[in-house]
Amino acid sequence: MGSSEKVWVLALCCTLTMALAGSSSQYELALEDLGLSYDYKDALGKAILFFEGQRSGKLPASQRVKWRGDSALDDGKPDNVKLVGGYYDAGDNVKFLWPMAFSVTLLSWAAVEYRNEISSADELNNLCTAIRWGTDFILKAHTSSTTLYTQVGDGQADHDCWERPEDMDTPRTLYKITADSPGSEVAADAAAALSAASLVFQGVNSSYSKKLLSKSKSLFKFADKYRGKYNESFPFYISYTGYKDELIWSAAWLYKASRDEKYLNYVVRNQGWSESALEFSWDGKFPGAQALLAQEFYGGKKDLSKYKTDVESFICKLMPGSNTLQYNTTAGGLLYVRSSSNLQYVTSSCMVLSVYSKTLMASNIDGIQCGPTHFSASQIKSFVKSQVDYILGNNPMKMSYMVGHGSKHPTQLHHRGSSIPSIHCHPSKVGCNDGMSMYFNSNSPNQNLHVGAIVGGPDSNDHFNDLRSEHSQSEPTTYMNAAFVGAVAGLLDETRGASATAAE
Template identity: 70%
Template sequence: MSSGRIKCLLVLWCMLVSPFIQLSAAIDYKDALGKAILFFEGQRSGKLPSDQRVIWRGNSALTDGGPENVKLNGGYYDAGDNVKFGWPMAFSVSLLSWAAVEYKSQISTASQLGYLQSAIRWGADFILEAHTTPTTLYTQVGDANADHQCWERPEDMDTPRTLHKITSSAPGTEAAAEAAAALASASIVFHAVDSRYSSKLLTQSESLFDFADKYRGSYSGSCPFYCSYSGYQDELLWAAAWLYKASGNAKYLNFILNNQGSSQAVNEFSWDNKLAGVQALLSKEYFAGKTNLNEFKNDADSFVCALMPGSSSKQIQTTPGGLLYTRDSSNLQYVTSASMVLFIYSKTLNAGRVSGVQCGSVHFSTSQIRAFAKSQVDYILGNNPLKMSYMVGFGSKYPLQLHHRAASIPSIRSHPGKIGCNDGQSWYNIGKPNPNTHTGAIVGGPNSNDQFNDVRTDYSHLEPTTYMNAAMVGSLAAVLAQDAVQTNATTNMGHEAV
């Protein structure tokens, strides 16, 4: 090939990819990843470690579990409140572990792997403590109704630390199965780091799965805050998929095959409905030769078709600015989780040498799927009509009135005196920026018209959650992986032209 033609091809290629390169340069994804992980340190409950980086937080809830002689003082506060909900907490651990499994190299290159492992371990340790017998799992610490009547720092809280648990006589399959998934996925993360701890996680995961499967009953202990709408079959499949991946035990593959009929096409991946995650996980097994898992692969394709703009079977609309809009309450939780699945599934398709997904008459290539997922990440980080980052502490413009008790009240370090239940209301209603920046927190996001009011009282759009951030960690790691591939391709093409 002549040098002139090579130069022309290079110019054309650079024109095609230049928007991507310019945007990548404008957004520091490594910084965003580090901040998304840092968020979890601000959500910690219990005695904080010496290497705690979020210094406006202090020790809290040190006696959680005391009335029943169990140690439940660790784990994470769920959102902007001071309650520990075990079911969504376990989902957060599962998502963080999935990110670590899929994108270990990119996270390590960004110097965040150790911090991510610490975040996973903090949540996994709580689950281990909460699983006190083969048929007992503590699923909630705190009276959510009483807590939500107060606005106080976790270091000061004096609301009842009520304990909820599931047992063989009062089961909650969703919570037990999600806990099993969390520990199984975490066991993979720690397999090469701490084999003894990894084995413990796997053993307890197997016990939790047996409990969830043998004593079936839908979990209602955290209603009306976390109610099961999709049933428990998705959590059982999700747990079995992770246990098979972690152990290779045919018992879990047989469970999956025997329950394959429970899989169905869905349009969201959330703390309540895990099927899209199940389908993405098991599609990898399908491409590895287990073709009897084809139902999961087909349903994973349907998930893509339900989200992609231009698809004839699209079910989730986008805002005028291009953001997926599933529902108004904390919509970004569905955006971050959908993006994570789209990234991982496109990676699986590439590995299986499949060019993309056919949605009716429209074919979406894996690069188109990734580009759409990346557009969602970019929207969250500031590429949106308001030019606002929806990650606190990232960029030059971000939410200042996060709906978060600890962040909105002066730190115990600067204001050591107790601030009681009603005393905090003055900070709740003040209408000024929070005194503490909860770096990395993803808020609920804008409305369906891309509009956003930075008002603390609007919890649907201003409150963070652990699972929203956990999925963002996976999505950001995927963008870094994509950037690495893009950089390598550019470098290789440059070498060929020399």
């Protein structure tokens, strides 16, 4: 047996030991066999667990994802700032604050909207921990009233290299926005993340909650006063929608968190910016902001009617049978927006639809009108359920697109740390070239089971290539998982119903 084969066998043995806790339960498989609702509680827990596998920095003793180790412990050192921590946003080893902030906001939104359901599933503490791992980093990154560090790591050098984060030796270049080099999208998104999280921690840690809200106000002021497009200075995560959507998104969260009328006046004064969008994503925030402000509309703020109209227009573009439908579903029933990482748009859309259906029900509104077609709140929720079920296994491939959930799921995740043996099993350094030749180009399953990771998903024909090289289909992202947390949390009552049926 050659040295490379020995490494693979050693890592596989270690991986099997580490993965036992993430294997599918008999209950979950039984539900699938009966054709009933999936185990949404299990899916929620795994979706949150995924974030522990994306952690950067010094890992705590409570770390549950055992194949990961400490990494990037000197981040920020060139500028004498402490930027250790946060999340790697996808299958690479760069920390991008923009998608990190969006992910934290989505996780916080889920905690705000579905606190009781998530608590009943015994996942609220884990969710709060995932949120705080992100907010702690954002607080560190906002080093002055007009400075926000937005990226740690050289994107090009990192993407040209295939190594686990524990071995990382690519440049940890620092990027920041300032009054002279602004990036309103990122500053506003960071503000939204902190204000949303401040709501989560209000009754848990009041001093931390107040700190988050204070820093959120500072970031919003920075974003609004020094307006400028982020991509004019930075090459990655280019914005195509500009910064107006992020400013509205941020102001909406600040009003929800603080109840300060100046933020309400801001969104009223600028509602002309709002438009009927085609997607909700790390770049396009309008549908999320509109869903938030529509809640205020139903709460009595009738001067926010345009936001209500615009979010309902967005929903009408998604609902099958609507005469304003913009996106078709695949033959298998999956909402299909675009070829690159389509499930990010599915999960984010589902979160908006889930929250809005809940808003309608709570306001005793019978639904929305899409031209001549009426959709009830329960119909909107049913569409969300169909998409979540597709992701969890109800699809032509009969596979779950969440790693570790169900009996069949992706095995060749486009993810550096997951594909290379754990440093605990194989402590010798795996360099860029060895990582590329031995693991990226390998046809073998990933060495470590990244439980809970949702991949980019199948193509328009419901076909999925389980290949590490197919990054648009096989790479996970934090914002994809974060949106899924909100979507699946809204279905937790379905699991209880399925459980009762299965028991009978």
